[in-house]
Amino acid sequence: MLCCKYNLIEHIKITCHNCNLNEICIPMGLDEKVVKKLDNIIKRSRPLHRGDYLFRKGDKLRSLFVIKTGSVKTTFIQENGHERVVGFYLSSEMVGLDAIQKNEYICSAKVLETSAICEIPFWNLEELTANVPALQHQMYRLMSREINYEMNSILMIGKKTAEEKLAAFLLNLSARFKNRGLSATDFYLSMSRYDISNYLGLAIETVSRLFTRFQEEGLLQVERRHVKLLNVQHLEIIVSSTHSFKFNSTVFPSQPPQS
Amino acid sequence: MLCCKYNLIEHIKITCHNCNLNEICIPMGLDEKVVKKLDNIIKRSRPLHRGDYLFRKGDKLRSLFVIKTGSVKTTFIQENGHERVVGFYLSSEMVGLDAIQKNEYICSAKVLETSAICEIPFWNLEELTANVPALQHQMYRLMSREINYEMNSILMIGKKTAEEKLAAFLLNLSARFKNRGLSATDFYLSMSRYDISNYLGLAIETVSRLFTRFQEEGLLQVERRHVKLLNVQHLEIIVSSTHSFKFNSTVFPSQPPQS
DNA sequence: CGCAATATTGACCACTCTCAATGAGGGTGG
DNA sequence: CCACCCTCATTGAGAGTGGTCAATATTGCG
Numbered sequence: 390m391l392c393c394k395y396n397l398i399e400h401i402k403i404t405c406h407n408c409n410l411n412e413i414c415i416p417m418g419l420d421e422k423v424v425k426k427l428d429n430i431i432k433r434s435r436p437l438h439r440g441d442y443l444f445r446k447g448d449k450l451r452s453l454f455v456i457k458t459g460s461v462k463t464t465f466i467q468e469n470g471h472e473r474v475v476g477f478y479l480s481s482e483m484v485g486l487d488a489i490q491k492n493e494y495i496c497s498a499k500v501l502e503t504s505a506i507c508e509i510p511f512w513n514l515e516e517l518t519a520n521v522p523a524l525q526h527q528m529y530r531l532m533s534r535e536i537n538y539e540m541n542s543i544l545m546i547g548k549k550t551a552e553e554k555l556a557a558f559l560l561n562l563s564a565r566f567k568n569r570g571l572s573a574t575d576f577y578l579s580m581s582r583y584d585i586s587n588y589l590g591l592a593i594e595t596v597s598r599l600f601t602r603f604q605e606e607g608l609l610q611v612e613r614r615h616v617k618l619l620n621v622q623h624l625e626i627i628v629s630s631t632h633s634f635k636f637n638s639t640v641f642p643s644q645p646p647q648s
Numbered sequence: 649m650l651c652c653k654y655n656l657i658e659h660i661k662i663t664c665h666n667c668n669l670n671e672i673c674i675p676m677g678l679d680e681k682v683v684k685k686l687d688n689i690i691k692r693s694r695p696l697h698r699g700d701y702l703f704r705k706g707d708k709l710r711s712l713f714v715i716k717t718g719s720v721k722t723t724f725i726q727e728n729g730h731e732r733v734v735g736f737y738l739s740s741e742m743v744g745l746d747a748i749q750k751n752e753y754i755c756s757a758k759v760l761e762t763s764a765i766c767e768i769p770f771w772n773l774e775e776l777t778a779n780v781p782a783l784q785h786q787m788y789r790l791m792s793r794e795i796n797y798e799m800n801s802i803l804m805i806g807k808k809t810a811e812e813k814l815a816a817f818l819l820n821l822s823a824r825f826k827n828r829g830l831s832a833t834d835f836y837l838s839m840s841r842y843d844i845s846n847y848l849g850l851a852i853e854t855v856s857r858l859f860t861r862f863q864e865e866g867l868l869q870v871e872r873r874h875v876k877l878l879n880v881q882h883l884e885i886i887v888s889s890t891h892s893f894k895f896n897s898t899v900f901p902s903q904p905p906q907s
Numbered sequence: 908c909g910c911a912a913t914a915t916t917g918a919c920c921a922c923t924c925t926c927a928a929t930g931a932g933g934g935t936g937g
Numbered sequence: 938c939c940a941c942c943c944t945c946a947t948t949g950a951g952a953g954t955g956g957t958c959a960a961t962a963t964t965g966c967g
Contacts, residue, residue, distance in 0.1 A: 465803060468888040475802050487799060489792035495799065515788070519781040526774065532791040533748035539798035540746060540754065543734050544724060547805045547849035549956080551923065582946060590806035592924050597947055613932085613946075629727040808924080810955065841914060851956050856915055872914075872964080908967100915962065923954080930947070937940080 423521050430517065432508040443484060443498035443506065450488040452508045456480050459504020460579040463487075463496045474588040476542065477501075477580060479565050485511075486535050501579040546590055548628075554589045555599045556627040559609070563618060574618040581614075682780050689776065691767040702743060702757035702765065709747040711767045715739050718763020719838040722746075722755045733847040735801065736760075736839060738824050744770075745794050760838040805849055807887075813848045814858045815886040818868070822877060833877040840873075 432452070436459075437443075443454050446466055454461075461478045475496055478484050488494040489511070500506070518525040545557040567573035578585070586593040600611045608624055610617040618624065691711070695718075696702075702713050705725055713720075720737045734755055737743050747753040748770070759765070777784040804816040826832035837844070841859075845852040859870045867883055869876040877883065 465799065467803070468884075473803055473806065475799050486792055487795050489788050490796055495796055515781075515785065519778070519784055522774075522778040525778055525784060529748050529774070529787070529791070532788070532795070533745055536746045536791070536794055536798060537749055537754055539795060539802065540724065540734050542802050543798065543805060544726070544732055546802060547732065547847070549849055549851075581944095588806070590808055592808075593945095594925085594947080595923055598923090601947075625727075840912095852913095853915080853957085854955055857955090860915075911964100911966085913962100913964075915960105917958105917960085919957085921954105921956075923952105925952080926950090928947105928949085930945100932945080933943090935940105935942085937938105 423517075423524060426517055426521075427524075430509060430513045432510070434506065434508060437500045437504050437506055439500060439502055441500040443500065444488075444494045445497045446494055448494045450485070450492050450494065450511055452510045453483055453485040453514065454498070455483050455507045455509065457505040457507055459506070460501045461498050461504065461506070462501055462580060462584055463498050465496045472587070474580075474584050476538070477562075477584075477588070480569055482538075483531055483535065486532055501584075546588070551589075551591050551595050551599055553628055553630075554591065555585075555596060555603075556624045558585065558589060559616065559618065560621070560624055560628060563621070574621065576616055578614040578616060682776075682783060685776055685780075686783075689768060689772045691769070693765065693767060696759045696763050696765055698759060698761055700759040702759065703747075703753045704756045705753055707747075707753045709744070709751050709753065709770055711769045712742055712744040712773065713757070714742050714766045714768065716764040716766055718765070719760045720757050720763065720765070721760055721839060721843060722757050724755045731846070733839075733843050735797070736821075736843075736847070739828055741797075742790055742794065745791055760843075805847070810848075810850050810854050810858055812887055812889075813850065814844075814855060814862075815883045817844065817848060818875065818877065819880070819883055819887060822880070833880065835875055837873040837875060 443461065444451075456478055458480050460480075461484055462474055463476045463478070463484065464472045465475050466472055478498075484498050485494065487496060514528075518528050541561065545554060545561060548554045548557060562576065562578075563573045566576050580588075582593050582596050585591075586596040589596070600609075603609050604611050608618070608620045610619060702720065703710075715737055717739050719739075720743055721733055722735045722737070722743065723731045724734050725731055737757075743757050744753065746755060773787075777787050800820065804813060804820060807813045807816060821835065821837075822832045825835050839847075841852050841855050844850075845855040848855070859868075862868050862883075863870050867877070867879045869878060
């Protein structure tokens with residue numbers, strides 16, 4: 390039970406805008422009593438494995454899920470039966486918020502790697518937040534965070550060139566790993582090339598080719614799912630250079646810098 | 649004051665999954681007393697006009713905004729100074745939920761046409777929802793709805809071909825107009841071609857050409873911003889046909905059906 | 908009436924998709 | 938321990954979509 394309790398504090402801590410990861414804090418006036426109540430609500434399960442589902446599209450809303458370690462992808466099954474990836478979730482992130490509106494899950498959530506995930510029965514949580522204003526505020530902030538994540542996805546996926554999309558994707562992951570105290574430049578991708586391409590609206594071959602090209606250009610090193618970013622600055626420039634800028638830019642006379 | 653009060657009821661009504669637009673209902677046990685309290689919180693302003701801002705990126709969170717009539721676009725200013733459209737909002741929809749996480753607006757909201765918009769000071773609303781569990785639930789559902797909208801955007805923008813993107817965009821608008829009791833097949837676009845292309849991640853010329861082509865194929869009639877959908881079914885097929893399906897499909901031997 | 912903003916159309920070419928074949932790991936069974 | 942299979946990833950060649958550039962409507966507004 391302890392680990393989940395700790396996770397929740399961790400979770401709250403991360404979502405507090407006044408606290409960074411290096412500070413121990415229980416923000417928003419959440420005292421031990423409230424944390425204990427939360428602790429009583431939360432269900433801990435044994436580790437889930439690659440391919441396990443947290444929930445499927447159409448299931449009735451039961452719980453929200455907080456990822457303690459590991460990662461999850463959410464997918465939406467389209468009318469034609471094809472699956473589209475709509476999001477990737479890492480530790481401390483909450484999955485299932487889409488289900489509240491219609492009282493049923495709109496997408497499916499599939500575990501990408503062995504993960505520890507806490508389950509919070511929504512109706513219990515809602516009852517608790519109704520009694521603890523500070524917790525209600527946390528909940529609003531969490532949902533707002535989800536809205537911001539998705540806005541970020543929209544920006545990423547709406548980029549014009551495949552190059553920009555993949556660079557943005559890698560930097561997004563990088564930043565999220567960094568926030569978790571992990572390396573911002575050396576990490577494993579828990580999702581397949583297929584998932585990445587599907588998410589970004591590209592062909593899988595394009596993603597593969599781009600990885601190769603980025604490597605040739607010295608921007609990163611990649612071996613299967615292990616990625617090392619070597620030139621973050623240049624990746625950032627790729628992302629921020631709107632397509633119309635790219636060819637007028639004086640930043641790169643011709644060749645991107647080799648490391 | 650009355651109009652705003654009515655709008656809120658309208659608003660709540662729309663967000664209630666058990667009620668459709670033709671029923672008068674005050675769901676979730678929200679009695680007149682609560683509605684009155686809401687009414688006291690809500691600020692009504694005189695009509696806003698094309699180009700007015702509800703808020704700008706970086707402004708401190710003051711209020712959430714509910715569109716009574718008209719429409720709004722939200723834009724995100726990227727690192728390179730370029731503006732990207734991240735969403736379009738129609739009547740009964742709420743804008744500003746992205747600001748709760750960091751206590752400041754992440755994107756800017758710009759009015760697209762003369763609009764009536766209600767302002768709800770967030771802190772007052774939060775206080776009220778803390779005291780009225782049914783209203784708290786409404787708030788959760790509203791935020792969840794926003795998450796679903798954005799998920800929809802991700803699916804739309806992530807489609808592979810420009811054709812699929814624009815068809816999905818038009819059908820999305822159509823469905824939302826229909827929900828509001830307006831024509832699902834005959835409507836005005838309050839956003840420019842530029843906004844549409846920017847939102848969908850396409851070149852403005854591509855959008856323009858597609859409108860022309862759709863018209864030539866008898867799928868719709870378009871004159872500047874006035875759109876009449878003539879063959880919704882075929883538009884739906886375009887959307888649902890993943891690119892990989894499109895060329896094997898026996899649905900269209902060669903030419904799309906002419907109306 | 909003319910300027911500015913918005914939208915359409917054409918020509919050309921680059922990017923990215925599709926199709927196809929090959930390569931690399933991980934797991935299972937002989 | 939190796940052969941085999943299956944999945945995942947890479948690479949190549951050709952074709953098509955969609956982007957860029959440029960010119961031309963069309964509309965709105967002062």
